Amino acid sequence: MSTVVLLMFTGLGLGALYFLVAAGLSLIYGLMGVLNFAHGAFLTLGAFAGWEIARRAGSDNWGTFLLSLVIGAAAGAAFAAFTEFVLIRRLYQRHIEQVLVTVGLALAAVALFDGIWGTDPVFIQGPAWFKDTTEILGARIPNDRFVCIVAAVMVLLALVFFLKKTRYGMIIRAGVENRSMVTALGIDVRKAFTLVFTIGGAAAGLGGVLASHYFGYVSPMLGGSLLIFAFIVTVIGGLGSLTGAAIAAVAVAVLQQFANFYLGGTGDFVVVLALALVLLFRPTGLLGRTS
Amino acid sequence: MTTDTDTNSSGGPASDGGATPRPGKNRTRKHDAREPGGDPGVRRPAITGRRLTMWAAGLAGVLLLVLLPLLNISLPGMLPGPSYTPGSLQLLAMCMLMAAAALTYHLLLGVAGLLSFGHALYFGAGVYGLAVILQNMDIPLLPAMGLTLLIVIVLAHVVGSISLRVSGIPFAMVTLAFAQAGSVIVGRNPDGRTGGDEGLTLRTDNLPDFLVGVVNTRNLYWLALAVLVAVFVIVTWVQSSRAGHAAAAVRENELRVRVLGLQPYLVKLLIFVLSAVLVCVIGMVFLLLQSGAVPRAISSDLTITLLVMVVLGGVGSRWGAVIGGVFYTVLDQRLTALANSEAVKSLPDVLRVPLSEPLFILGTLFILVVLFLPGGVTGTAERLAQRRRRGNRRAGNQGAETPRDILEDAA
Numbered sequence: 001m002s003t004v005v006l007l008m009f010t011g012l013g014l015g016a017l018y019f020l021v022a023a024g025l026s027l028i029y030g031l032m033g034v035l036n037f038a039h040g041a042f043l044t045l046g047a048f049a050g051w052e053i054a055r056r057a058g059s060d061n062w063g064t065f066l067l068s069l070v071i072g073a074a075a076g077a078a079f080a081a082f083t084e085f086v087l088i089r090r091l092y093q094r095h096i097e098q099v100l101v102t103v104g105l106a107l108a109a110v111a112l113f114d115g116i117w118g119t120d121p122v123f124i125q126g127p128a129w130f131k132d133t134t135e136i137l138g139a140r141i142p143n144d145r146f147v148c149i150v151a152a153v154m155v156l157l158a159l160v161f162f163l164k165k166t167r168y169g170m171i172i173r174a175g176v177e178n179r180s181m182v183t184a185l186g187i188d189v190r191k192a193f194t195l196v197f198t199i200g201g202a203a204a205g206l207g208g209v210l211a212s213h214y215f216g217y218v219s220p221m222l223g224g225s226l227l228i229f230a231f232i233v234t235v236i237g238g239l240g241s242l243t244g245a246a247i248a249a250v251a252v253a254v255l256q257q258f259a260n261f262y263l264g265g266t267g268d269f270v271v272v273l274a275l276a277l278v279l280l281f282r283p284t285g286l287l288g289r290t291s
Numbered sequence: 292m293t294t295d296t297d298t299n300s301s302g303g304p305a306s307d308g309g310a311t312p313r314p315g316k317n318r319t320r321k322h323d324a325r326e327p328g329g330d331p332g333v334r335r336p337a338i339t340g341r342r343l344t345m346w347a348a349g350l351a352g353v354l355l356l357v358l359l360p361l362l363n364i365s366l367p368g369m370l371p372g373p374s375y376t377p378g379s380l381q382l383l384a385m386c387m388l389m390a391a392a393a394l395t396y397h398l399l400l401g402v403a404g405l406l407s408f409g410h411a412l413y414f415g416a417g418v419y420g421l422a423v424i425l426q427n428m429d430i431p432l433l434p435a436m437g438l439t440l441l442i443v444i445v446l447a448h449v450v451g452s453i454s455l456r457v458s459g460i461p462f463a464m465v466t467l468a469f470a471q472a473g474s475v476i477v478g479r480n481p482d483g484r485t486g487g488d489e490g491l492t493l494r495t496d497n498l499p500d501f502l503v504g505v506v507n508t509r510n511l512y513w514l515a516l517a518v519l520v521a522v523f524v525i526v527t528w529v530q531s532s533r534a535g536h537a538a539a540a541v542r543e544n545e546l547r548v549r550v551l552g553l554q555p556y557l558v559k560l561l562i563f564v565l566s567a568v569l570v571c572v573i574g575m576v577f578l579l580l581q582s583g584a585v586p587r588a589i590s591s592d593l594t595i596t597l598l599v600m601v602v603l604g605g606v607g608s609r610w611g612a613v614i615g616g617v618f619y620t621v622l623d624q625r626l627t628a629l630a631n632s633e634a635v636k637s638l639p640d641v642l643r644v645p646l647s648e649p650l651f652i653l654g655t656l657f658i659l660v661v662l663f664l665p666g667g668v669t670g671t672a673e674r675l676a677q678r679r680r681r682g683n684r685r686a687g688n689q690g691a692e693t694p695r696d697i698l699e700d701a702a
Binding site for chain 1: 406453454456457459460461463464465467468469471472475476479591595598599602644645647648649650651653654655657658661662665695698699
């Protein structure tokens with residue numbers, strides 16, 4: 001029983017990270033039709049920014065940790081806004097070329113991170129509480145899992161609130177639904193593009209800082225490895241659906257953890273199998289629209 | 292070597308006339324670009340003449356490449372030594388294999404409009420499949436290659452039939468996921484068979500003698516050249532075959548093809564499997580050339596490298612893919628040399644860090660090409676030639692399909 005609970009929470013923690021990456025990807029794809037390969041680079045930059053803060057201000061207190069979260073999110077958001085403004089905007093409505101540009105950006109950015117911070121993982125420490133465990137139903141669960149889960153739930157709630165209650169949120173939702181209609185009503189959707197990219201980048205940057213605590217290290221490859229699972233999550237959840245991304249993130253991560261434990265480390269393989277099954281029986285994903 | 296449909300623009304029996312909005316666009320687009328308004332009947336002789344020169348030039352080039360190991364040619368800045376030395380031959384062979392791999396990717400993206408991010412899976416399956424089989428079974432090279440090929444054919448059918456259920460961007464994501472699963476399996480090193488991060492060294496016990504050792508690099512060079520020529524011929528043939536026409540029609544307008552009673556799914560699957568098989572063969576030769584398998588051969592980085600080559604060379608152009616493959620490989624090699632040179636090491640950090648990362652420069656170059664030179668090398672050369680020929684006449688482009696159109700068809 002305690003193993004099941006432990007796996008459950010570890011899976012939820014990992015799912016939280018997947019969600020933070022997938023949320024931005026899914027929104028960006030839903031609104032703009034761009035598959036953003038550079039999203040992993042946003043995450044990595046956020047993680048390194050958080051690490052730099054922790055290194056300078058002393059890693060062992062909560063203030064630094066919270067500051068590193070803010071700085072990480074800001075770094076991711078700034079990078080994302082820059083990407084949209086300088087690269088994506090020039091290729092408006094050319095979806096494949098936008099993908100190619102983000103591929104090139106991911107290549108260049110990861111190489112640059114390699115050059116600045118080295119290819120080896122740098123290890124990171126958080127507040128001492130992170131290393132402790134909390135006992136739930138007999139399972140001793142590392143505390144950093146809870147931090148990830150809480151952060152992801154807060155981001156999800158904030159995003160839902162933003163999308164449902166604010167004017168820009170409504171424009172974004174309408175844009176996902178029918179962009180040409182929104183444009184026809186005289187609303188400049190391009191502002192929403194920059195906004196969605198910035199939000200996605202901020203979520204990814206936040207995810208980067210949390211991921212560095214979850215895994216215990218930062219490396220230039222961090223974003224790329226999470227990005228692939230985030231892709232799987234967005235496809236399974238249904239492209240453009242935030243709720244779908246949340247459900248799929250948890251399902252994929254928990255499935256992965258259980259398969260890793262009970263089926264001899266086959267987690268990644270099982271996830272790809274799940275993707276194949278979803279595609280066979282529901283090509284639009286769990287909550288995807290038929291288009 | 293061209294087939295009849297290739298020289299006869301309006302006579303493509305199945306798909307050509309009806310399915311494609313622009314008849315004859317599957318033949319080399321360049322000619323259409325140059326004489327957009329011309330009557331097909333009038334310009335045919337000119338095309339045949341040009342085609343002949345093209346093929347003659349190609350043949351002469353191949354002949355030169357065949358003789359290269361016997362000559363003493365130095366290309367400072369491009370080759371590490373005179374052309375007969377193993378180091379130079381190794382680099383040239385690598386260029387040719389990468390050009391051939393880029394050609395198979397061209398078959399996917401440029402012909403069928405399939406933006407796959409999982410092409411490395413089949414390359415890697417060729418590399419690792421052959422390496423593992425040679426390691427664990429006592430069979431000669433050719434049966435081992437046949438067995439690997441069989442595995443890849445099955446694999447490509449399975450993955451292709453699942454991932455082709457979606458198209459456009461989701462297709463890209465799904466192929467990426469499958470390739471990643473392959474990459475993860477290799478990295479996990481099941482039963483110690485793939486060597487994990489270290490890779491595998493090629494076991495040479497069952498290899499013929501003329502393929503083993505540095506002395507025999509030139510045999511491997513000729514093998515790589517043969518592979519490149521064969522792949523080029525096959526890709527040309529496929530593009531001018533009925534299946535190739537149908538695939539291009541599917542890329543343009545899938546619904547229309549379906550209305551005509553053809554099956555887009557099967558056509559796409561055929562092209563998918565074919566390009567997987569070709570790149571698997573290239574992977575096997577790559578293994579012999581490198582005498583070892585490394586995890587990079589199956590990583591998504593390799594797919595992205597192929598994509599970059601095709602886009603740099605010019606999407607939709609066979610020569611573009613070849614040029615892109617050679618250009619990228621040489622540039623990568625040269626930039627690595629540059630990164631380790633004293634001149635770069637003595638620069639201040641702001642300049643040294645970016646310059647010492649070849650991928651940073653290549654990535655930036657790639658972004659610039661996508662933004663400013665959408666046709667890549669061949670597209671730009673084409674435009675320049677067109678501008679010169681026309682003088683100040685307005686450059687109309689209606690008859691041709693630009694690389695941009697081809698790319699957007701893939702979405």
